[in-house]
Amino acid sequence: MASRDNFTFSELEQWLDDKRVTEIECLVPDLTGVARGKILPRQKFTEDRGMRLPEAVVAMGVTGEFPEEGPYYDVISPTDQDMHLRPDPTTVRIVPWAADPTAQVIHDCFDKHGQLVPFAPRSVLRRICELYGAEGWEPVVAPELEFYLVARNADPDVPLKAPVGRSGRAETSRQAYSIDAVNEFDPLFEDVYAYCEQMELNVDTLIHEVGAGQMEINFFHAHPLGLADEVFFFKRTVREAAMRHGMFATFMAKPIAGEPGSAMHIHQSIVNKLTGKNLFSNPDGSPSQAFYWYIGGLQRYVPAAMALFAPYVNSYRRLVRSNAAPINIQWGTDNRTVGIRSPVATATARRIENRVIGADANPYVALAATLACGYLGIKNRIEPTPECKGDAYLGDFQLPRSLGEALALLRAEKDLAEVLGQSFVTVYTEVKEIEYAEFMKVISPWEREHLLLHV
Incomplete structure (x- = not known):
C-alpha cells in the first residue's frame, strides 16, 4: 500500500x-x-x-x-x-x-x-499554498505549540489553577525546562505520546515552559496543510488525554493571571521546487534577498493580520511588555524579544519564526495568514527595517492592543484580502464582531472591584 x-x-x-x-x-x-x-x-x-x-x-x-x-x-x-x-x-x-x-x-x-467554499479555513490555506506553487515554491513550516494543564474547573467565575501532579502537590513556581516538572505528569504524557503514535502525528520534543503547568510541544517541519491538520488533531488529543487524567488542557492565550501567555510560534521557510534549495539562502550561504523581503512582508502586514493571529479578546492579554510575548514587529537574529526572529541555523535550514501568533489561533488560518504576509513581502519587494540587536521590549508597541482595533486594521488591508480572499475576510471579521459584542455584555471582577464604589 x-x-x-x-x-x-x-x-x-x-x-x-x-x-x-x-x-x-x-x-x-x-x-x-x-x-x-x-x-x-x-x-x-x-x-x-x-x-x-x-x-x-x-x-x-x-x-x-x-x-x-x-x-x-x-x-x-x-x-x-x-x-x-x-x-x-x-x-x-x-x-x-x-x-x-x-x-x-x-x-x-x-x-x-x-x-x-472560500471562507472555510482549510480552503484558505489551500489557496495560499497554491499561490506559492504557482511561483515554483514549496512553503515549509514547523509550529511550536504552548498550552497549560489546569485543574478541572466547572465554574467559569473561578480562576484557573495548576493541577496536582504525581507528588500530590500543584506547581506554585515557574519551572522552565524542568524535567522533573514534566515528570509530575508522566502518566498523562505517556498517553499523549501513545495516542500521537497511533495517529501518526509527527510530534518532536516536549518541554516544560515558563508558566506553572505550562507545556510546549514541537512539530517536525513539513507542508503547511498537513501540519495544520496535525495541530488540529493534537489539540483534540491532548484535551481528551487530560480529561482522562482528571484535568483540563487549555490553549487559551492567557488562561491564568500573573502567568505567561501561550503562543504558537511558527518557523517558516521556502524551498525552490526545481532545485530543492532554500530560497532564503544564497549559494554562498548568506541570507538571500527573498529572506529580507519575507521579513519585510511580515513587518508590513502582521499588524493588519493580528485578528487572525490573536482572534479573541483574551488573546491581547498575552501581548504585554516583558511577558515572554512580543509587542512589536522588530526582527532580529537569535533574539526572543522580537516579534520576528531568525534562529541560528545553517544555510540549508535558514528560516524565520513568527512569535506573534497565539496558541488560541486556528492553525489553518494562522498558517495561511503568516505565509500570506511573507508572500506579499517577496512579491512587493518590501525591505525590512534594520535588525534589532537589543531588547525589543524597550521599543514602542507596534501591534494592535485590542480585538476591535485589530478587526479595523484587517478590514482596511486590501492586499491581505486579495490573497486570503475577500469573502473569507468578510465572514471572519463579521463573526468576530459578534464575539466581541457578546464579550462586552459581561461585567468583569476588575470592574466591580475598582469601579463599584470609586467612580
Missing part, C-alpha cells in the same frame, strides 16, 4: 478494512478550529463518500452565534444552503481513545458547483 500521504479512496477503504473500523468521525474545522461534522457508520461513509452540512457551520463564532444582518449575508446564503463535504483520504487517523474501532477523517468544503 502507498504512503498515507498519497492515499486514494480505494487505499483509504483498504486502510479502514485493515483497522476493522466500524465508525467514521467526519470532521470539518470551523473558524475557531473546533471539530464540526457527523459520525457515520462505516458502510454509510463508503456509500456516500461525503456528506452535507449547512455552510454556516464553518462560519460561526466560538459562542455558536451568527450575525443577524450585514455583509456576512453577502457571502453566506440567507437560505442556509448546504456545503458538499468530501473526505481527504490523506487525513485519516484512528481515534485511539474510542471504545470501538473508529477513524477520523477531515473533509474539505465545496459548493454545489464543485468549488471550494
Whole structure:
C-alpha cells in the first residue's frame, strides 16, 4: 500500500478494512478550529463518500452565534444552503481513545458547483499554498505549540489553577525546562505520546515552559496543510488525554493571571521546487534577498493580520511588555524579544519564526495568514527595517492592543484580502464582531472591584 500521504479512496477503504473500523468521525474545522461534522457508520461513509452540512457551520463564532444582518449575508446564503463535504483520504487517523474501532477523517468544503467554499479555513490555506506553487515554491513550516494543564474547573467565575501532579502537590513556581516538572505528569504524557503514535502525528520534543503547568510541544517541519491538520488533531488529543487524567488542557492565550501567555510560534521557510534549495539562502550561504523581503512582508502586514493571529479578546492579554510575548514587529537574529526572529541555523535550514501568533489561533488560518504576509513581502519587494540587536521590549508597541482595533486594521488591508480572499475576510471579521459584542455584555471582577464604589 502507498504512503498515507498519497492515499486514494480505494487505499483509504483498504486502510479502514485493515483497522476493522466500524465508525467514521467526519470532521470539518470551523473558524475557531473546533471539530464540526457527523459520525457515520462505516458502510454509510463508503456509500456516500461525503456528506452535507449547512455552510454556516464553518462560519460561526466560538459562542455558536451568527450575525443577524450585514455583509456576512453577502457571502453566506440567507437560505442556509448546504456545503458538499468530501473526505481527504490523506487525513485519516484512528481515534485511539474510542471504545470501538473508529477513524477520523477531515473533509474539505465545496459548493454545489464543485468549488471550494472560500471562507472555510482549510480552503484558505489551500489557496495560499497554491499561490506559492504557482511561483515554483514549496512553503515549509514547523509550529511550536504552548498550552497549560489546569485543574478541572466547572465554574467559569473561578480562576484557573495548576493541577496536582504525581507528588500530590500543584506547581506554585515557574519551572522552565524542568524535567522533573514534566515528570509530575508522566502518566498523562505517556498517553499523549501513545495516542500521537497511533495517529501518526509527527510530534518532536516536549518541554516544560515558563508558566506553572505550562507545556510546549514541537512539530517536525513539513507542508503547511498537513501540519495544520496535525495541530488540529493534537489539540483534540491532548484535551481528551487530560480529561482522562482528571484535568483540563487549555490553549487559551492567557488562561491564568500573573502567568505567561501561550503562543504558537511558527518557523517558516521556502524551498525552490526545481532545485530543492532554500530560497532564503544564497549559494554562498548568506541570507538571500527573498529572506529580507519575507521579513519585510511580515513587518508590513502582521499588524493588519493580528485578528487572525490573536482572534479573541483574551488573546491581547498575552501581548504585554516583558511577558515572554512580543509587542512589536522588530526582527532580529537569535533574539526572543522580537516579534520576528531568525534562529541560528545553517544555510540549508535558514528560516524565520513568527512569535506573534497565539496558541488560541486556528492553525489553518494562522498558517495561511503568516505565509500570506511573507508572500506579499517577496512579491512587493518590501525591505525590512534594520535588525534589532537589543531588547525589543524597550521599543514602542507596534501591534494592535485590542480585538476591535485589530478587526479595523484587517478590514482596511486590501492586499491581505486579495490573497486570503475577500469573502473569507468578510465572514471572519463579521463573526468576530459578534464575539466581541457578546464579550462586552459581561461585567468583569476588575470592574466591580475598582469601579463599584470609586467612580
